[in-house]
Amino acid sequence: MSNSASAELTRAQDATSVASRPASRPAPEPAAPVVLVAHGSPDPRSPEAVRAIADAAGSRVGFLEFNDPDPVDVLTSLADEGTRRAVALPLLLTDAYHSQTDLPDVARRAEAARPGLSVDLARPVGDLSLAKALVRGLPRDVDGLVVLAAGTRVDAGRAHVAEVAAEAGRLLGVPAGPGFASGPGPRAAETVEALRAEGARKVAAVCYFIAPGLLCDTAIESARSAGVVHAGEPLGTAPELLELIAARADAVR
Numbered sequence: 001m002s003n004s005a006s007a008e009l010t011r012a013q014d015a016t017s018v019a020s021r022p023a024s025r026p027a028p029e030p031a032a033p034v035v036l037v038a039h040g041s042p043d044p045r046s047p048e049a050v051r052a053i054a055d056a057a058g059s060r061v062g063f064l065e066f067n068d069p070d071p072v073d074v075l076t077s078l079a080d081e082g083t084r085r086a087v088a089l090p091l092l093l094t095d096a097y098h099s100q101t102d103l104p105d106v107a108r109r110a111e112a113a114r115p116g117l118s119v120d121l122a123r124p125v126g127d128l129s130l131a132k133a134l135v136r137g138l139p140r141d142v143d144g145l146v147v148l149a150a151g152t153r154v155d156a157g158r159a160h161v162a163e164v165a166a167e168a169g170r171l172l173g174v175p176a177g178p179g180f181a182s183g184p185g186p187r188a189a190e191t192v193e194a195l196r197a198e199g200a201r202k203v204a205a206v207c208y209f210i211a212p213g214l215l216c217d218t219a220i221e222s223a224r225s226a227g228v229v230h231a232g233e234p235l236g237t238a239p240e241l242l243e244l245i246a247a248r249a250d251a252v253r
Helices: 003-020 045-057 071-080 097-113 128-135 155-172 188-197 214-225 239-252
Strands: 034-038 060-063 085-090 118-121 144-149 176-180 203-207
Touching: 034 045, 034 071, 034 097, 034 239, 045 060, 045 239, 060 071, 071 085, 071 097, 085 097, 085 239, 097 118, 128 155, 128 203, 128 239, 144 155, 144 188, 144 214, 155 176, 176 188, 176 214, 188 203, 188 214, 203 214
Parallel strands: 034 060, 034 085, 085 118, 144 176, 144 203
Antiparallel strands: none
């Protein structure tokens, strides 16, 4: 083969090789960082537990009241680090005042403070799947269950807690109902008494709270005053809660 023919063949082979290579694709954008927005509490146990949840979820955290940092400050600091899109996720169990009013206000203030920053709002983490975490580790002979919650004046919020109680009761195969620490609705002791009137003798209490705090203590004390055989702990870093945080964030990313 002549030198010119050999060179022509080499050029053809190189062209074929280049054509057969997959087209390069731009690198995917990194997922928008998540800022958990918690209510906050004067009880130091509460922010400690919330920070542990944020660490386990790979998120940052801000508090609406009582504790630092403020969620607006967290979001603006992300913008200063180069973030242009973030997710604000309410670490709340019911879709009530804080998620409907405070969270949109947090997003507006952060976007106003840092033009070019976009803040997506996720849903609260309350979900029937958390009933599984609530009933884990309960005594085997429990025959009634009260699900303790903070309480809200929003009817849909109280209805949600009642649905979680029903799901927890279904999982255990026992009658169950909600008990609220504040606002309308039955207190824990009232629900325990109602369950006993239906025939339950060994009623347990479980905490539909994210973290310990004053309202959680109030609900537990009410349940204990009625003689419950067991009082559970708040959700904390339960795997079901961490899975919900990830799912809520992915839904708006």
